[in-house]
Structure formats: structure tokens, C-alpha cells
Amino acid sequence: MLSRHAYVTSALTLTLLTLPAYASASGDPSKGSGSTDCGLYICRVEANGPTQVNGKVGSSGGAESGRGEGTDPTHCTYKRVDPQPPAESLDWEGHKPGDGAVYEQTCQYLDSTLTVDRMVWLANPPQAAVDPAVLAQRAIDTMRLAGPEIASPRAAGQYIVGVPMWMWVDQSPTTYGPNSASATAGGVTVTATAKVSKIVWTMGDGSIVICHGPGKKYSAAYGRQESPTCGHTYTATSASQPSGTYTVTATSTWTVDWQVAGGGGETGQLLESRQSQMQVAIGELQVVR
Numbered sequence: 514m515l516s517r518h519a520y521v522t523s524a525l526t527l528t529l530l531t532l533p534a535y536a537s538a539s540g541d542p543s544k545g546s547g548s549t550d551c552g553l554y555i556c557r558v559e560a561n562g563p564t565q566v567n568g569k570v571g572s573s574g575g576a577e578s579g580r581g582e583g584t585d586p587t588h589c590t591y592k593r594v595d596p597q598p599p600a601e602s603l604d605w606e607g608h609k610p611g612d613g614a615v616y617e618q619t620c621q622y623l624d625s626t627l628t629v630d631r632m633v634w635l636a637n638p639p640q641a642a643v644d645p646a647v648l649a650q651r652a653i654d655t656m657r658l659a660g661p662e663i664a665s666p667r668a669a670g671q672y673i674v675g676v677p678m679w680m681w682v683d684q685s686p687t688t689y690g691p692n693s694a695s696a697t698a699g700g701v702t703v704t705a706t707a708k709v710s711k712i713v714w715t716m717g718d719g720s721i722v723i724c725h726g727p728g729k730k731y732s733a734a735y736g737r738q739e740s741p742t743c744g745h746t747y748t749a750t751s752a753s754q755p756s757g758t759y760t761v762t763a764t765s766t767w768t769v770d771w772q773v774a775g776g777g778g779e780t781g782q783l784l785e786s787r788q789s790q791m792q793v794a795i796g797e798l799q800v801v802r
Contacts, residue, residue: 588620614635643700649771656693706769
């Protein structure tokens with residue numbers, strides 16, 4: 514039996530109203546086989562529905578058994594009741610108004626549709642719930658992730674129309690990964706690991722090249738063949754560009770996997786992007802006669 518102002522939702526749906534006069538909801542098929550008695554600021558609820566003890570969902574029992582010994586609520590939130598209940602309300606649990614405060618507590622139970630909402634008295638404000646994704650972002654901020662470290666094309670390189678260009682980047686923890694960091698708050702520790710999953714090259718001539726890897730380094734032994742992993746062939750010189758060069762932009766997508774410390778901890782994934790640019794001059798092959 515739940516005491517004080519309580520609401521229970523599960524596979525059943527119970528709608529409780531705080532009425533000045535006591536009312537009984539027993540026998541109402543829309544409210545299951547339990548009963549509800551409500552008064553001003555005070556409700557008592559008994560419902561037959563799924564309960565949870567030691568992380569397992571049962572098939573019957575009063576709503577109170579869902580909060581009994583061994584119950585494992587995965588997440589509870591609190592909202593300060595405004596205005597606070599009158600001094601005579603049982604929600605004060607024998608305390609006087611001003612001595613702590615009354616909060617609305619909502620708990621969602623593990624592997625169950627059962628949610629319990631009730632009034633609780635707390636001597637001190639509850640700590641704010643820690644969002645693991647926020648901690649993951651905090652860990653990412655310490656990694657100092659940067660844009661791709663472009664090795665080719667080079668600003669001082671000589672590139673010719675019609676000749677395949679090989680593109681690749683140098684790899685380091687801050688420019689390609691993997692890169693890991695942790696952040697802790699409220700007793701929760703999240704570890705995040707970041708690695709570049711793709712690089713999108715905007716070549717300056719209207720072409721876009723997507724490479725799922727760092728690219729292969731060119732060697733003279735390859736001659737004029739195209740890169741097997743990441744490359745582009747220009748069909749026009751850069752002479753008509755304002756600076757006489759094409760602006761090449763490499764945008765890396767970092768995939769960040771994070772996990773809350775401890776066995777079976779919550780996991781998630783975030784995406785980050787970073788950019789680097791390079792000016793590249795593309796000329797024509799001159800024939801000397």
C-alpha cells in the first residue's frame with residue numbers, strides 16, 4: 514500500500530485526482546482491479562499490476578511491492594512541489610513546513626513498464642541527475658580533436674590537369690584517432706573513444722570525394738594510376754580562380770563511442786566534425802618543342 518500522494522502507471526493506467534472529498538475508484542474496469550481513495554493532497558492506491566523485485570517483473574501484487582526490498586529503480590527524478598502542501602498534509606512525514614521540502618518523485622523501473630510517481634519529503638534538495646551523454650561530451654572536449662592533417666595534396670605540390678591526384682592524411686590521436694578520455698560527475702564515470710570514420714573532400718572545382726579511411730600514400734612506382742582508396746582527377750586548371758588555386762577542404766567525421774563505467778553500463782554514440790583546408794594549384798602539361 515502506497516502512503517501519501519502517489520500515482521502508479523504500468524500496463525494498467527490509473528488516473529488519480531486530488532479531490533476535496535474522498536472518492537473510491539474500486540470496481541472501475543479502466544483502473545484495473547485495484548482501488549484508489551483520494552482526499553485533498555492525500556491519496557492511497559492499491560493496484561494489481563506488474564511489480565518488480567530483485568530486477569524481476571512479477572505478475573501480481575500491490576503497488577507497494579514494486580518498491581519493496583530488492584527493487585531496482587533505474588532512474589528517479591524529482592520536482593519540488595509548488596505550492597508546498599499545507600502543514601497538516603501527511604506528505605510532510607511529521608516534519609514542519611520549512612523543514613526540508615516535499616518533492617514529486619518519479620521512478621522508472623528496470624526492464625518494466627512500471628513507473629511510480631509519489632510525494633516524498635527530503636531534508637535537502639536532491640542532486641541533479643547526471644546525463645551520461647553530457648559527461649561524454651565533456652570527455653570529448655578534453656581530447657582537443659582537430660581537422661585532418663593533410664599530407665597530400667600539398668600547397669607546394671605540382672599537380673597537372675588529367676593526372677590522378679592521390680589524397681591521404683597523416684594519423685595522430687588528435688587528427689585521426691583513436692583518442693580516449695573520461696569524465697566523472699555525481700559518482701558516474703563515462704569513458705569516450707573517438708576515431709575518424711570518414712573524410713569528405715571538397716575539391717574546389719565542384720567535386721566532392723568521400724573517403725572511408727586515411728588514404729594511401731603515393732609512391733613513384735605507382736606511375737599515373739589512380740589511388741585505390743582516395744583520389745581525384747582535375748579536368749580544368751585553377752588559373753581562373755581568384756587566387757589562382759583551388760581551395761581544398763577536408764572535413765572529418767569523428768565517431769565517438771561512450772560507456773558508463775561498470776559492468777552493463779549504459780552506452781551511446783556521438784558524432785563530431787572538424788575541418789582543414791589547403792590551397793592547390795592545378796596547371797597544364799607544357800610540351801617543349
